[in-house]
Amino acid sequence: MSRYQRHVFVCINERPKGHPKGCCLEKGSCAVRDAMKSLVHERGLKDIVRVNNSGCLDACAHGISMVIYPEGIWYGGVTVQDVPEIVDRTIINGEVIERLLILDPGYSPERKQFRLLGKP
Amino acid sequence: MSRYQRHVFVCINERPKGHPKGCCLEKGSCAVRDAMKSLVHERGLKDIVRVNNSGCLDACAHGISMVIYPEGIWYGGVTVQDVPEIVDRTIINGEVIERLLILDPGYSPERKQFRLLGKP
Numbered sequence: 001m002s003r004y005q006r007h008v009f010v011c012i013n014e015r016p017k018g019h020p021k022g023c024c025l026e027k028g029s030c031a032v033r034d035a036m037k038s039l040v041h042e043r044g045l046k047d048i049v050r051v052n053n054s055g056c057l058d059a060c061a062h063g064i065s066m067v068i069y070p071e072g073i074w075y076g077g078v079t080v081q082d083v084p085e086i087v088d089r090t091i092i093n094g095e096v097i098e099r100l101l102i103l104d105p106g107y108s109p110e111r112k113q114f115r116l117l118g119k120p
Numbered sequence: 121m122s123r124y125q126r127h128v129f130v131c132i133n134e135r136p137k138g139h140p141k142g143c144c145l146e147k148g149s150c151a152v153r154d155a156m157k158s159l160v161h162e163r164g165l166k167d168i169v170r171v172n173n174s175g176c177l178d179a180c181a182h183g184i185s186m187v188i189y190p191e192g193i194w195y196g197g198v199t200v201q202d203v204p205e206i207v208d209r210t211i212i213n214g215e216v217i218e219r220l221l222i223l224d225p226g227y228s229p230e231r232k233q234f235r236l237l238g239k240p
Binding site for chain 2: 002003004007009050052053054055056057058067069070071072073074106107
């Protein structure tokens with residue numbers, strides 16, 4: 001088991017105004033990150049769960065985006081209102097919230113990979 | 121399987137000059153990140169491996185720090201010279217490089233957890 005039982009990375013990438021891809025920052029990702037950090041602390045999970053900023057997760061079209069490891073759960077279109085459900089259902093109980101999953105098959109667990117890397 | 125077979129987060133947190141904890145940025149973490157990104161692209165792994173900036177990973181004393189998911193491998197004291205070995209041994213072959221592991225037991229896989237979260 002790694003240091004954290006769940007480690008959340010919230011994209012706070014910023015692109016120039018008017019960029020066709022848009023960016024998670026302008027959609028309000030800092031508020032999502034702040035709300036999630038606060039709630040994780042409030043639930044007494046500080047030592048086993050960490051919420052981090054990350055650079056661009058290459059999921060700009062689906063932002064606000066985040067990924068939760070070790071499972072690799074990709075959520076998109078996340079709002080501050082979704083945060084309590086993510087903390088209580090996904091982070092604490094390990095449930096995947098289907099409604100928030102990024103539907104692009106590239107992000108799904110069943111995606112075929114053409115080259116498999118070695119495993120420890 | 122999540123979008124990326126391996127997802128590397130390199131801490132690029134910056135603290136004010138003279139801060140007792142120090143920070144990964146002043147130790148040169150951007151150069152480590154850049155070298156790793158370049159090599160991942162050069163090895164043709166762009167679609168299955170991603171290297172991201174992250175905020176503070178709370179491993180300041182061990183910086184330059186990074187964590188590699190889904191395994192949760194925590195490396196510390198990483199230099200640009202270590203990057204080819206990390207890419208070829210850990211990212212491609214799944215081998216853990218003992219010398220780079222953060223030795224603090226808090227980061228090790230065997231750490232006891234007092235509260236176990238739910239699993240999907």
